[in-house]
Amino acid sequence: MRLQVVLLDALGTLLELEPPAPHLCAELAARGTVISEAEAAAALRAEIAYYRAHHDKAVDGAALAKLRDRCTAVLAGALPEHARDTPDLRGALLASLRFRPYPEVPEVLGALRAAGLRLVVVSNWDVSLHEALARTGLTPLLDGAISSAEAGAAKPAPAIFARALALAGDIAPGAAVHVGDDAALDVAGACAAGIAPVLVLRDGAVSPDGIPTLRDLRALPELLTTYPQGR
CATH class of the missing domain: 3.40.50.1000 (HAD superfamily/HAD-like)
Structure with missing residues (x-):
């Protein structure tokens, strides 16, 4: 055949995927929050693990938005305490994931x-x-x-x-x-x-x-x- x-x-x-930890550090710094690359990498590992376990639920735009909100919450929970209330954390996360x-x-x-x-x-x-x-x-x-x-x-x-x-x-x-x-x-x-x-x-x-x-x-x-x- x-x-x-x-x-x-x-x-x-x-x-x-470009290394996301440096990008996340830069995005957070632009929002007034400073963390180390090691702290960013640890938080991103938690977020990526959650995403991989749940990405198949994002079947349309509305479901994708909800998944991204949940992923942001996972990221926040894994960041140092002083970084969890960073403004537009969702935007910082998405901007750090560059293919x-x-x-x-x-x-x-x-x-x-x-x-x-x-x-x-x-x-x-x-x-x-x-x-x-x-x-x-x-x-x-x-x-x-x-x-x-x-x-x-x-x-x-x-x-x-x-x-x-x-x-x-x-x-x-x-x-x-x-x-x-x-x-x-x-x-x-x-x-x-x-x-x-x-x-x-x-x-x-x-x-x-x-x-x-x-x-x-x-x-x-x-x-x-x-x-x-x-x-």
Whole structure:
């Protein structure tokens, strides 16, 4: 079966989170509150853990706003006492969470689309996934995106991959490849859905046996030439 679509994870594959603690310190300082980077990092760890456990509930704008309010409350509770009443703490939190594409990503996505492949992002994320892709300039390079919040299922569940294939044009699993950075979520999920996996290990970790592995996405177009190609 000819390869028609490449599914792509977002965070860790296409996007990276800039170190948020320095940004949070700067945002709080602009609001008259001074904390250390270690204190900011500890508070952010608590907030991120809460977010990851609850992001699938943010299925629309109203639910996302409520989630962000709860995340702000978690952050406040983990900050030093003098910082908890900082004005517009929610704004400071959101401003400190900045995503950027890995350097090679725009060129690689352009090459894949030039080869006639459809590109769909599949991510365990709230409904703001589309906002993040647009803000980082990736939306014009993609054919679509589906978040776990929208799909009602999170990787590694096969259901989110099925939604992505439908979004790509009702493509069969055998005509797809999924590229992601997490063996338990991306590789296992793709295999369960009947999709060939590619694992991205930017940290140089040892790859599982038998799984095509990349250190970044630069070699992805060449790797995919080993699959039958077609428009």
